Amino acid sequence: MNPKGLSEKEVLSLLNSARLKDTSYDKVLSAMCTRPHPIAVKAHMQFIESNLGDFGLFSGTKELEEKVIRLMGSLLGCPETYGYITTGGTESNIQALRTARNIAGKKHPNVVIPASAHFSFDKTADLLGIELRKAEMDREFKVDLNSVESLIDNNTVALVGIAGSTEFGQIDPIDELAEITESHELFLHVDAAFGAFVIPFLGKKYDFDFSVDGVASITADPHKMGMSTIPAGGLLFREETCLSPLEVNTPYLTIRAQHSLAGTRSGAAAAAAYAVMMYLGREGYTKIVNRCMGLTERLVEGVRESGVQPLIDPVMNIVALEVPELDRVRKELREKGWFTSITRAPRAMRLIIMPHMSEEAIDEFVSDLGKCIKTI
């Protein structure tokens, strides 16, 4: 550390230089985050010093957090849910499976997850000492129920279903998974980190949330399609008792116990999530999702003209395209400024059409992809 500090002007100049090296979201088709909504940014600023780790001091922020949980609960089929604003989907998945592990009390616990599950489950397994059993996908990249059944044994403590898979934007058959968990008396966790703020606003209806009996917990991230600021994940439980296994006593705070993974945690992000949900309402989110789905269809129609097909018809604003010479094409698109990514199995070009995308950008991308393919 420097002996003397710099002036404000010097520091701001260093920050500006760094910020210029960050990517603008304009050509980013690989991210599940986007620019936060301006009202979320305003709220974040207003609550910047708020610490929900000691919410006895911040009872106003705490009320907002409780309201956000109810707002998300009402969106996900059960207004009376119990949970908190986490740092993101990873913390939510960790805490849900920690609850399941601690309730079951098995010596060598395992959890059956779809092969499509997010890599946060690998972190979770290492942290918690849980064996992960990865169930196969069917042809539509939903989890195969026979595969799930075959992996369950006496040490299985939970099943995981995905509503909005990271790679394919697919929705697992949550209602059928629920039947399996009920017959085996297992905990069912739904990872809807991305899908929670998309699926309820689609024209087609899906049973993926607390409306399905047997769903015990849901991951739902305001800082993805919820348009809120980082760090705002959401962890929701149907039963309040599910919070107990997460609790530790908190001497020397204004509160008696904590169930969050983090101690000190951002009140600003909770206030921001509240602000944007109240501002947009169902109507506002529906408009955003409709627009993203329109752009997604525009993209798929466009690339089809170059002979490129999606692996599945898009369920939400995530597309996996069968692109020939994938690595070369991706590299050339990168040289044209586009950020794309690649699915694991099968390998395909993965695109997420977030709210920061425009019609012009989609048309430009379709044209650039066409050119890259024609040079084969």
Next chain:
Amino acid sequence: MNPKGLSEKEVLSLLNSARLKDTSYDKVLSAMCTRPHPIAVKAHMQFIESNLGDFGLFSGTKELEEKVIRLMGSLLGCPETYGYITTGGTESNIQALRTARNIAGKKHPNVVIPASAHFSFDKTADLLGIELRKAEMDREFKVDLNSVESLIDNNTVALVGIAGSTEFGQIDPIDELAEITESHELFLHVDAAFGAFVIPFLGKKYDFDFSVDGVASITADPHKMGMSTIPAGGLLFREETCLSPLEVNTPYLTIRAQHSLAGTRSGAAAAAAYAVMMYLGREGYTKIVNRCMGLTERLVEGVRESGVQPLIDPVMNIVALEVPELDRVRKELREKGWFTSITRAPRAMRLIIMPHMSEEAIDEFVSDLGKCIKTI
């Protein structure tokens, strides 16, 4: 969720009402957080959309994070350290012990921590399946080395020392703990979540950091005495190899692996930490710590006139006072607006004199405490 959204004005009005219910820090003597420095808030705003979970998109922010880690390393005895900006002290402590556990590879791992350790270690133990063994304190509330030695066995994977204990602001004899870890070939983690931005700026010098051979990792929180915004913890390792046990592969991102606990994570908080450290430099932090220590001495001298003694002479800006009829006095102080807290063993009134405190507030508190005691 409401069918229709509210207007911006309506949302801001709801936010204002909530914010008014939050406590102003003016009379808070129970918190390890404080108002963030204005330059940190500015930086936070500028980088509000930055996501270090996918830092290939945010290479400018990533550079700032790397610089922050070097700044903290240089402050803590080793400029070439390896780590990242965590969500806070809890994540740092979890990840340090996860590394130690995974390196050791024991079936039934245990970790010896001081009885004064923060409750985040209880979370860590439950998450990681580690047995915690709590070593006794000596009369000065430092960890008792004989007690530590007596708790070590073949399944011990790490020792923890505290530099700035949450309740007493005491510093464990890190150099002597290091001798024990070296003779037993154990991992030594130092929790300096609070102390890292205090101890280097005190008049008296302490060996508590990487200058002590054998210290493998340090927790150091910019969002406590570092004056930065939430969520900014710091995890530093002496050896780069210590990051490997934390890594997971990250398909479909712009990067190949992640060692953070969170996936999506705040670039804003890393930029804020960089900004405030560059703005203040050692000189700026020394002024802040000098001022807090001056206020701490003023408080201790003042309460001594009412016959109240501290359990130990304050090492840093944390004081534990032997107050008669503690619960009644605390309650009466609360009615006068003061937030104080209570240590576990022995029970005493715990006060943290943070940068938001003023001379006037300290004098008022001393006077109020005197009055509450005289009414006995």
